[in-house]
Amino acid sequence: EVLMTQSPLFLPVTLGQPASISCTSSQSLVDSDGKTWLSWFHQRPGQSPRRLIYQLFYRDSGVPDRFSGSGSGTDFTLHISRVEAEDVGIYFCMQGLFWPKTFGQGTKLEIK
Amino acid sequence: QVRLVESGGGVVQPGTSLRLSCAASGFTFSQYGMHWVRQAPGKGLEAVAILSYDGNTKSYIDSVKGRFTISRDNSKNTLYLQMNSLRPDDTAVYYCAKGYYDSGSWGQGTLVTVSS
Numbered sequence: 001e002v003l004m005t006q007s008p009l010f011l012p013v014t015l016g017q018p019a020s021i022s023c024t025s026s027q028s029l030v031d032s033d034g035k036t037w038l039s040w041f042h043q044r045p046g047q048s049p050r051r052l053i054y055q056l057f058y059r060d061s062g063v064p065d066r067f068s069g070s071g072s073g074t075d076f077t078l079h080i081s082r083v084e085a086e087d088v089g090i091y092f093c094m095q096g097l098f099w100p101k102t103f104g105q106g107t108k109l110e111i112k
Numbered sequence: 113q114v115r116l117v118e119s120g121g122g123v124v125q126p127g128t129s130l131r132l133s134c135a136a137s138g139f140t141f142s143q144y145g146m147h148w149v150r151q152a153p154g155k156g157l158e159a160v161a162i163l164s165y166d167g168n169t170k171s172y173i174d175s176v177k178g179r180f181t182i183s184r185d186n187s188k189n190t191l192y193l194q195m196n197s198l199r200p201d202d203t204a205v206y207y208c209a210k211g212y213y214d215s216g217s218w219g220q221g222t223l224v225t226v227s228s
Contacts, residue, residue, distance in 0.1 A: 037213050047208055048218045049157065088201075092157060096213040099171045101147070101159035 002027050002095050006104035019080045021107045023093035028073045030090055037097035040078045044089040053078065085111060101110045114138040116119075116208050121222030128198055132179040134208030134219055142186040145212025145228040148193050150204035161193060164212065176202075198226045
C-alpha cells in the first residue's frame with residue numbers, strides 16, 4: 001500500500017496570506033505515459049470531499065485560480081496564494097495510480 | 113452536471129447485511145470506472161472497492177474481501193455495494209466516486225452504523 005504523508009496537520013493562516021500543504025508518497029505516482037496521479041481535495045464539516053486539483057496540477061472546473069498544485073514523483077504541494085474565509089476545512093492528498101487508492105491524513109486549515 | 117446519489121445506509125447489528133446504491137446522472141455512466149470510499153466518524157478517507165467501466169475488473173481492500181461485493185448495472189446507471197457480515201469497524205459514511213484512477217466527483221454519502 002502506498003503511504004501518503006501530509007504536513008502540517010494543522011495550519012492556522014491569516015486572511016489574505018499564502019498557505020501551502022505538503023504531501024509525500026512512498027512510491028512514484030508517475031505512470032508509463034508520464035501522468036502523475038496525485039489529486040487534492042477539500043472537505044468542509046458535514047460535506048463530502050470536493051476535488052480541487054487532479055493529475056498534479058490541473059484545476060477542476062469552478063476552483064478559484066488561487067489554488068495550484070506542484071511537485072513531481074513523490075513530493076507534492078498544494079498552494080493557496082491568498083487564503084479566504086471559505087477555504088477553512090480539511091485538505092487531503094490522494095494517489096490514484098495504485099490500488100488501493102490512499103489518502104493523506106488531512107490538514108486542517110483554520111483562520112487565525 | 114455530474115450527480116451521484118447514495119442510498120441504503122442505516123443502523124444494523126453486527127453480522128447482518130446491507131446493500132448500498134449509487135444513482136449516477138449527468139455523464140455516460142457505462143464509460144467510467146467507479147469506486148466506494150468510506151470515512152469513519154472523525155477519521156480519514158479509505159477507498160474500499162473499485163470497479164471497471166464494464167464490470168470485469170474489481171478490487172477490494174483486505175479488510176472487506178470476502179464480505180463486500182461491488183457491482184454495477186449500466187442499464188440503470190447505478191453502482192452497488194453489497195456488504196455482508198458487517199462489523200462495528202465498518203461504521204462510516206460511504207461515498208461513491210466517479211473514475212478509476214481519478215476520483216472526480218463524489219456523492220453526498222450514506223451513513224452505515226454497525227452496532228448492537
